[in-house]
Amino acid sequence: MTEKTTETQVVIAGAGPTGLMLACELRLAGVDVQVLEREAEPRTAESRAGGLHIRTLEILDQRGLLDRFLAHGRPRSGVHYAGLPLDLTDAPTRHPYLLFIMQSEVERLLAERAAETGAAIRRGTELQGFSQDETGVTAALADGSHVCAQYLVGCDGGRSTVRRLAGIGFPGTRATMTAMLGDVRLAEPPGRDIFQERRERGSFSVLPFGPDWYRVITNEFDHVADRDEPVTLEALAAVLRKIAGTDFGMHSPRWLSRHGDAARQAERYRDGRVLLAGDAAHIHFPAGGQGLNTGVQDAANLGWKLAAVVRRQAPDALLDTYQTERHPVAARVLQNTRAQTALWRVDEHTTALRETMTDLIEIDAVRRRLAGEITATDLRYPMGGTDDLLGRRMPDLDLDDGRLYELLHQARSILLDLIGLQALDTVAAGWGGRVDLIRVRPAEAASLGADAVLIRPDGHVAWLARTGAAPDLDALRTSLTTWLGPSDRIEQQAITVAHRTIR
């Protein structure tokens, strides 16, 4: 046992996708981070999540990371809502697809990036306790050592120790069914991909999951498994035979797992200097593949805010906007996964409801609405204004020497000037070290319908001046103060970072 104490600015419990993404975001802003991970080795055998959705792809693009992920994944032109296909090809994005990529690969790439940025990832290190006061938080580790930091973020999964020790409730609904899952080889594979075939005794899927590998999933609606029930190949094969009448000769599993449809959400995402993100803050059935995506998006929302507070640029109250913005998002994910699980049931009433949903999804507006929810492209954070672009993600405009998202690689705020508004110089100068004033030619501005836009580091629109309307500079100052903290000097001459032209 060692009594060693180390210091850092932010300590993160859990090196899953959420903790790793948060570490990358904090390091971009120059914040010292230690990531504590209980497991000694990465979870290479656990494929778990199989897809990155549009908003996650855009966030990776905004940080210049997307190419690494594209190189290890395969795009698919649609997603599913309770097994009903939702085409994405007309989605309003540069990336209208689901990127099929294993979670283990996502974690490997994020860990690689975190290490490049200088984050300390401490594997084989379990957080067992913590204490906090108004000056900081001290994490107690299993080996008897401690880490002192300004903030602790629990990214430690659905059974979060941090959440439990913080006394944060996790209300929600209990499991009503059991899903079993295996990545297996099949001696007698079906002649076609089977996506959620519904039969009298339950539903099942058989999908290719890598060369010669299949992912087999069974959903039993008349059984809620006990936690102690073993997860074995024999058990999965037996359930599949019960539902499908065959086990397709499954053998050689590389991963077996079981989960229910319990859906729970932390009642608050913050307790003083302790925050929660990812599965530690919300769990649900993996319908529509939203868990990992929501966690990575939590991290993208929290990272720059926490960095601004740690660097004493913004007041601690900025962290409360993390809960205001992200809690409703996960609440909606829980709602749609409950709806999807209900639609998978195999009784006659559900069959009638599915047929109605199948008809409704034929209507483009309905399909787009559901796709927008699953892919998180329809998010609009509350920003206090009525303009529809306010709070939404900024589209990735083409620039004469690149794209708008490239300007977000360093996770800094951008004040985009599309028509040469000189008044912006003096306003921006007040936050000179924290916002980049970037001028572009207005050729494409008409399609955006704005003369100027304030874009937060996470790519969301925080203020805008509509084309032709007088820019509300007081509202701009208020927005800059809200998101970046108080102005650091009297308005002087602005630093204009770049002149660009929209194609």
Ligand SMILES: Cc1cc2nc3c(=O)[nH]c(=O)nc-3n(C[C@H](O)[C@H](O)[C@H](O)COP(=O)(O)OP(=O)(O)OC[C@H]3O[C@@H](n4cnc5c(N)ncnc54)[C@H](O)[C@@H]3O)c2cc1C
């Ligand atoms: C079968 C299945 C399929 C899924 N498919 C999808 C999908 O297609 N798309 C999608 O978006 N999501 C999917 N998910 C959900 C996704 O896997 C999770 O939402 C995601 O892993 C959450 O990431 P996280 O980083 O928040 O938590 P986790 O991945 O659970 O990571 C938590 C980490 O914290 C560590 N830890 C725990 N306690 C401690 C401690 N005390 N000290 C230190 N370390 C600790 C753990 O070892 C772990 O590494 C699926 C899940 C399952 C089960």
